[in-house]
Amino acid sequence: MADPKGFLKVTERELPKRRPVPVRIMDWKEVYEPGDSAQLRRQAGRCMDCGVPFCHQGCPLGNLIPEWNDLMWRGEGRAAIERLHATNNFPEFTGRLCPAPCESSCVLGINQPAVTIKQVEVSIIDQAFGSGWVQPQPPGRLTGKTVAVVGSGPAGLAAAQQLTRAGHTVAVYERDDRIGGLLRYGIPDFKMEKRHLEQRLAQMTAEGTRFRAGVEIGVDLSWDELRRRFDAVVVATGAIVPRDLPIPGRDLPGVHFAMDYLVQSNRAVAGDDVFDQISAEGKHVVVLGGGDTGADCIGTAHRQGALSVTNLAIGKQPGTARSSDQPWPMHPTLFEVQSAHEEGGQRQYLASTVEFLSNDAGEVRAIRVAETEYLDGRRVPKAGTEREIPADLVLLALGFTGPETEAASEQLGLVATERGNLARGADYATEEPGVFIAGDAGRGQSLIVWAIAEGRAAAASVDRYLEGATQLPSPIPATARAFAV
Numbered sequence: 208m209a210d211p212k213g214f215l216k217v218t219e220r221e222l223p224k225r226r227p228v229p230v231r232i233m234d235w236k237e238v239y240e241p242g243d244s245a246q247l248r249r250q251a252g253r254c255m256d257c258g259v260p261f262c263h264q265g266c267p268l269g270n271l272i273p274e275w276n277d278l279m280w281r282g283e284g285r286a287a288i289e290r291l292h293a294t295n296n297f298p299e300f301t302g303r304l305c306p307a308p309c310e311s312s313c314v315l316g317i318n319q320p321a322v323t324i325k326q327v328e329v330s331i332i333d334q335a336f337g338s339g340w341v342q343p344q345p346p347g348r349l350t351g352k353t354v355a356v357v358g359s360g361p362a363g364l365a366a367a368q369q370l371t372r373a374g375h376t377v378a379v380y381e382r383d384d385r386i387g388g389l390l391r392y393g394i395p396d397f398k399m400e401k402r403h404l405e406q407r408l409a410q411m412t413a414e415g416t417r418f419r420a421g422v423e424i425g426v427d428l429s430w431d432e433l434r435r436r437f438d439a440v441v442v443a444t445g446a447i448v449p450r451d452l453p454i455p456g457r458d459l460p461g462v463h464f465a466m467d468y469l470v471q472s473n474r475a476v477a478g479d480d481v482f483d484q485i486s487a488e489g490k491h492v493v494v495l496g497g498g499d500t501g502a503d504c505i506g507t508a509h510r511q512g513a514l515s516v517t518n519l520a521i522g523k524q525p526g527t528a529r530s531s532d533q534p535w536p537m538h539p540t541l542f543e544v545q546s547a548h549e550e551g552g553q554r555q556y557l558a559s560t561v562e563f564l565s566n567d568a569g570e571v572r573a574i575r576v577a578e579t580e581y582l583d584g585r586r587v588p589k590a591g592t593e594r595e596i597p598a599d600l601v602l603l604a605l606g607f608t609g610p611e612t613e614a615a616s617e618q619l620g621l622v623a624t625e626r627g628n629l630a631r632g633a634d635y636a637t638e639e640p641g642v643f644i645a646g647d648a649g650r651g652q653s654l655i656v657w658a659i660a661e662g663r664a665a666a667a668s669v670d671r672y673l674e675g676a677t678q679l680p681s682p683i684p685a686t687a688r689a690f691a692v
Contacts, residue, residue, distance in 0.1 A: 210280060213252030220320040221246045228550050232509045235396040235476050238546040247330050250323040251280040257314040261536045262324060265312030265690065267660040268294045269682050272309060272324055279327055288335035291328065294682070296365045297659060299336070299403045300390060302329025305656045308689065312536030336406060343413035346374040352673045355380060355437040357424045360388030361655050362646025363443030364411070365662025369679055371416045373670050379416060382423035388445060392470040395503050397546070401477065425614030434619060439641045439669050442615065442629060443662065446647035450605040452495065456563025461571035465500050465604035472507050487513040491597040493574055494518045495560055496604030504602045506547030516552030517596055521579050521586055524556040537690045559588040563601065574598050610648040626651055633684040635665040636672070643669055649685060661685065
């Protein structure tokens, strides 16, 4: 283990400081200052070498957390990245974007703040890239088999890297003009600068993975034609259909889906000319939805120069401690202050949006909200509590209902489940031979760590289908779920 008395000597979590708010909202760089190696070593030393390390189960990738904590405490960074890469293709993504269910299941977290696992993880990979330890791993031989991966988010990229390293010829298709999916256009740079994505794509290209951006399967190339061209197909298109709010005034100019807003902002930050860009500059902004996407909108609006930012959530404000129905080692729902929330604005809970109101020009000028009350298990507006909130720009960050299924169903015969996801078996295979579903397209809206785990597992199933056997790891079946009571 690391320091045998580390968790007794250091009993609190320590994290790198965030850059001052007035400074960081002037740019799009990541919010954290460079970490302190001594602080990192102290935190890695708190890992207890538990008899049963529940962090392994909290993480669907099965990351070998006690092992690389020990190695970092000992200053053996190169060995640490080898253990981290053994289970996780992209720790630079999860170390920045994952909500860390591993920390929720940390055994030390029963009576102390959990080990800062996520910070140790991102420090390992950043040191590895900075030291030149992350090198291409091309296959030693080619199998002669071809695989198409549709979608270049974390699930698709994980499947592609695993299959390329197994010796198959892999082409990744992405309908956007650049590779990366929501990693590219859905995540603001203040959470993850795109250089981290670029350096991983460079490694994958050197390994032999082929990328085909700007090709929409089902439009530019039909699904059935794609299937005829390749020996196997992995569908990793994500769950990108946004949840709408069909209330009066929904069609007013100034009311937009959050992802439309974030994609345009990310394009502009990348240097693209964005025609008629949705911007928060000089506007009163209201963000509906209290999750990560809502926080991304808040941080983006601050950087664009919004006059005010109000974040509304229909439900109750989460507590600051675990509730009785979410005991350890489950991942609890807690009140969270992300970096974007520190930067200004108001957060209001139990707020039900009733109507979008227009000005004389027919544009949104305000929203009418009411208090939320619970009736027969439903959340409804409470009569007599209506009020108006000024709004020149309203962003709907209400989650996603599932993947786009129409083209794949019509052209390839894939079937949608009752939840609207693409149907598959526990081994990620569909009823169409040689076609597999990975990530949110089959699971529904989920976490980046689940997407990578599914991409790795789906790759193992594809390899077995093509070769009759596989040595690729399969961390989870498609039926796996997070800890539950």
